[in-house]
Amino acid sequence: MKFKRLSKLTLLSLGLAFQPVTAQAQIPEPSSITASDGEFSSQAETTLREIRSRGYSDFIVVDKNRARIHIFNDGQQIASAPVLLGKQKGDDLGPTDEPSWSRPVTPAGHFSIQLYRDAEAYKSYGTNTLLHFICNKERSLCTSLHQTWTAVQSENRPRRLLSPTSEDNYISNGCVNIDPQTWQTVLNLARDNRSGGSPNIHMTDMALFILPEDETRTMEYLGFSQSAGLERENQAQSQTSSPS
Numbered sequence: 001m002k003f004k005r006l007s008k009l010t011l012l013s014l015g016l017a018f019q020p021v022t023a024q025a026q027i028p029e030p031s032s033i034t035a036s037d038g039e040f041s042s043q044a045e046t047t048l049r050e051i052r053s054r055g056y057s058d059f060i061v062v063d064k065n066r067a068r069i070h071i072f073n074d075g076q077q078i079a080s081a082p083v084l085l086g087k088q089k090g091d092d093l094g095p096t097d098e099p100s101w102s103r104p105v106t107p108a109g110h111f112s113i114q115l116y117r118d119a120e121a122y123k124s125y126g127t128n129t130l131l132h133f134i135c136n137k138e139r140s141l142c143t144s145l146h147q148t149w150t151a152v153q154s155e156n157r158p159r160r161l162l163s164p165t166s167e168d169n170y171i172s173n174g175c176v177n178i179d180p181q182t183w184q185t186v187l188n189l190a191r192d193n194r195s196g197g198s199p200n201i202h203m204t205d206m207a208l209f210i211l212p213e214d215e216t217r218t219m220e221y222l223g224f225s226q227s228a229g230l231e232r233e234n235q236a237q238s239q240t241s242s243p244s
Helices: 008-013 042-053 157-162 180-192 215-221 226-240
Strands: 059-063 068-073 076-082 109-117 129-135 141-147 170-172 176-178 194-197 201-211
Touching: 042 059, 042 201, 042 215, 068 180, 076 157, 076 180, 109 141, 109 180, 109 194, 129 180, 141 180, 157 170, 157 176, 176 180, 180 194, 180 201, 201 215
Parallel strands: 059 201, 141 176
Antiparallel strands: 059 068, 068 076, 109 129, 109 201, 129 141, 194 201
16 A cells, blocks of 8 residues: 655644643653553454564554553563544545545554654644655655544544543544553653654554454454565565575
């Protein structure tokens, strides 16, 4: 799936704007997090085993079917919380590969994360930094993860996060919304994983895995399918083989 770069005007039209950063907090110790019984779906457990087997250390897993985020530091979970997701069901953004009012879907896949900071803040975010989802291959913007957007009060987004069911968590235009405390944990981890860039834009070494609603295609969407593995193996062999 290809992702096209969005202009600042397009970002603003989708509500992707910014507000001053809140005070920085420390990343919680892994031992301070206790996973509740049944917290991980079988889909998430299978994905987590695959991620760890491939040596990922700092990463995020978003379980769309349970509307939940799991955050990992040094391979150990440090936070888990509910999320708000795109109001329209689906795992792809459609033929344009861009978020839009007509298809407010949170895409599934394996993404890189970019820290994006803008001085022109927008009060409805409570932060001037977003984490953009970046396609590893194209390195272009898809959509974002950020602190809960509150501009439209009738949507009651903070209340939806606190409700005992996930049925009302599908309300965004495609972005992943999280509560302020969880946002600070994610933001600090992303800052610790910065890997260069400009003062306002930094790529990170963190990986983001958004599980598809179609569980039968989980490994395919995350690039962990058998066919994807064979393709990587064939590429490696072609690069190392010498001409006869």
